[in-house]
Amino acid sequence: MSATVHLATPLGPLALTGSEEGLSAVGFLEDAVPATPLAQIPAHLQEAHRQLRAYFGRELRDFELQYAPLIGTEFQRRVWAALLGVGYGRTASYLDIAKALHDPKAVRAVGAANGQNPLAIVWPCHRIIGANGSLTGYAGGLHRKQWLLAFEQPTRQGGLFS
Structure with a gap:
């Protein structure tokens, strides 16, 4: 239930x-x-x-939970799975995710899938930024994305996937 x-x-x-x-x-x-x-x-x-x-509370960086999303195409689920590779304090671009999926032309589709992520924070779509480093859309609002990235900043080591 x-x-x-x-x-x-x-x-x-x-x-x-x-x-x-x-x-x-x-x-x-x-x-x-x-x-x-x-x-x-x-x-x-x-x-x-x-x-x-x-x-x-800054006591956990990686979530270990059982997931049962009620939505998602096969492509969206692949994008959401790729989000888990972007570690705490790090960022990646939509192009980085598309390349990780072996489909560098799918940048816009990756962006759309990222925007439909049903598990905010847990599947860290807030860590996905524009290729030029700009904050792009976030379903929870850009102010929240900015806050989350700043919150994770003390451990930021730069680079892409952890």
Whole structure:
């Protein structure tokens, strides 16, 4: 059975949705909602909730969760999987991701897939920037993308994939 819980973050509330099969969505909410009390978090969402709290507490850099996204074409899923190769504190361009998929002409398609990522932060689409280093679109808003990149900055070593 699918459930949604809310987590307070420095960027506003996050909605975490999932079932016993895994985490299916993590998204920013624009309206204030109270955080879900720990005692009311279903067992199947407790680990995702714990890991996101640890991420924002600077205690976790890499997520290890069971995923069960409800959306995504085969190409989108390949793009989202490639996002996991862009380590904490690093960035990559849309072209870098297209090249990693052995399809350098798919830059625009990579950008579109990146924008449809159902698991914000966990699948780090915020680490994807323009080839010239500019911040490009982010479904959660550019202010959040900028914040996340700055938040990860203390360990930034430059370069591409970790």
